[in-house]
């Protein structure tokens with residue numbers, strides 16, 4: 001069974017839900033590769049191949065890009081990056097995980113969610129994670145108001 005899970009994890013992509021939705025209100029996702037580079041969708045071709053572009057805002061001109069057939073690995077490197085991956089991406093991933101777990105398991109105590117999500121992080125990453133209290137807030141906010149980060153269209157303001 002464990003083997004099966006490992007195999008599965010080795011083919012699925014590590015997609016994190018972006019806190020920003022698309023203009024039409026649908027969810028948007030960021031891709032994190034095995035080296036913790038972060039990407040956003042650049043374009044999708046007719047045969048289902050998706051090209052992802054580097055999403056590092058500190059290096060907006062980075063040519064880094066990968067291409068993937070649909071939602072499964074392998075990740076094919078299209079162009080390399082001109083910088084190193086950053087720890088912020090890992091932190092973003094952990095926060096997205098917490099949000100997701102809090103939404104999916106409203107009866108689970110925030111403490112348990114936080115411990116669960118932080119279990120596989122390195123010391124360096126742990127130092128950059130949100131404090132316990134702000135992590136707890138992330139969990140509570142996800143439960144109480146799943147649309148807290150939803151962009152309200154301007155037209156609704158009178």
Ligand SMILES: [Zn+2]
Nearest residue numbers: 054062064081
């Ligand atoms: Zn890059």
